[in-house]
Amino acid sequence: MIKRVTILGGYDKFGEKEPVRRVDINRGEIFGVVGPTGSGKSSLIADIEQLAQRDTFSRRKILVNDREPTYEDRTNPRKKMVAQLSQNMNFLADMTVGEFLTLHAKCRGAHKSCVNKVIKLANTLTGEPIKKNHDLTILSGGQSRALMVADVAIISDSPIVLIDEIENAGIRKHEALEVLSGHGKIVMVVTHDPILALMTDKRIVMKNGGMQKIVTTTAHEKELSKELSKIDDLLLNLRDKVRHGEIIEDIQLKGLTG
Numbered sequence: 561m562i563k564r565v566t567i568l569g570g571y572d573k574f575g576e577k578e579p580v581r582r583v584d585i586n587r588g589e590i591f592g593v594v595g596p597t598g599s600g601k602s603s604l605i606a607d608i609e610q611l612a613q614r615d616t617f618s619r620r621k622i623l624v625n626d627r628e629p630t631y632e633d634r635t636n637p638r639k640k641m642v643a644q645l646s647q648n649m650n651f652l653a654d655m656t657v658g659e660f661l662t663l664h665a666k667c668r669g670a671h672k673s674c675v676n677k678v679i680k681l682a683n684t685l686t687g688e689p690i691k692k693n694h695d696l697t698i699l700s701g702g703q704s705r706a707l708m709v710a711d712v713a714i715i716s717d718s719p720i721v722l723i724d725e726i727e728n729a730g731i732r733k734h735e736a737l738e739v740l741s742g743h744g745k746i747v748m749v750v751t752h753d754p755i756l757a758l759m760t761d762k763r764i765v766m767k768n769g770g771m772q773k774i775v776t777t778t779a780h781e782k783e784l785s786k787e788l789s790k791i792d793d794l795l796l797n798l799r800d801k802v803r804h805g806e807i808i809e810d811i812q813l814k815g816l817t818g
């Protein structure tokens with residue numbers, strides 16, 4: 561069982577040693593990765609995805625359970641420890657949702673009954689219904705990502721989950737992060753969104769390609785994130801209503817905006 565992933569620091573874009581030399585992420589913890597555009601967030605995630613061994617441009621090293629992963633750990637797809645989700649992933653296969661999930665469950669040695677569970681869960685993350693007989697290729701971006709999140713949570717079951725800018729994925733991001741962080745996984749989420757960043761336990765702050773510091777989320781920040789997510793849900797509902805041609809009458813923002 562994977563209990564801990566460790567990032568040993570390397571070098572930033574300018575070849576300087578990055579200030580944070582070691583990060584330990586334990587099972588069940590959610591880490592955020594924040595920083596301006598181009599600060600190296602996706603590269604940090606990519607180092608973990610590849611279980612880098614001082615062989616990427618950042619020269620970071622990743623340990624699993626305090627040990628170097630074996631060659632087999634890094635290359636055998638059946639041992640896939642890391643699941644990754646990003647905003648621009650899409651399904652290309654010409655099959656129905658049901659066929660794909662059945663096949664995937666079979667490959668991963670999961671029970672067939674997972675298929676309906678995944679579809680049910682995915683439908684809680686998107687406003688547009690997903691059905692078993694839908695072709696994968698006709699799904700919208702939001703439906704595809706909702707299905708991927710549910711698939712990672714239930715079928716893929718990789719112990720490490722890396723999420724890149726899920727806020728732009730067109731799904732209920734708060735719920736998606738909750739779904740993924742349940743099940744005692746190690747979760748890392750790259751985000752520009754304060755609601756998601758403040759939901760995490762700790763956040764790694766990136767600058768110039770290097771890890772600058774680690775901030776522990778305070779109780780106040782977690783509370784704020786919950787309040788902000790209510791506003792977010794309101795916006796999501798509003799978006800669905802406007803998209804479907806409804807007239808908005810029952811929503812008042814007085815008190816919220818002063």
Ligand SMILES: Nc1ncnc2c1ncn2[C@@H]1O[C@H](COP(=O)(O)OP(=O)(O)OP(=O)(O)O)[C@@H](O)[C@H]1O
Binds near residue numbers: 573603618
């Ligand atoms: N440690 C590093 N050493 C050398 N180059 C780096 C390092 N980290 C990042 N880079 C390079 O800097 C560029 C920006 O990095 P990256 O895409 O990871 O940033 P980002 O924070 O994810 O950006 P965005 O918010 O726009 O998605 C990339 O071309 C990447 O290859």
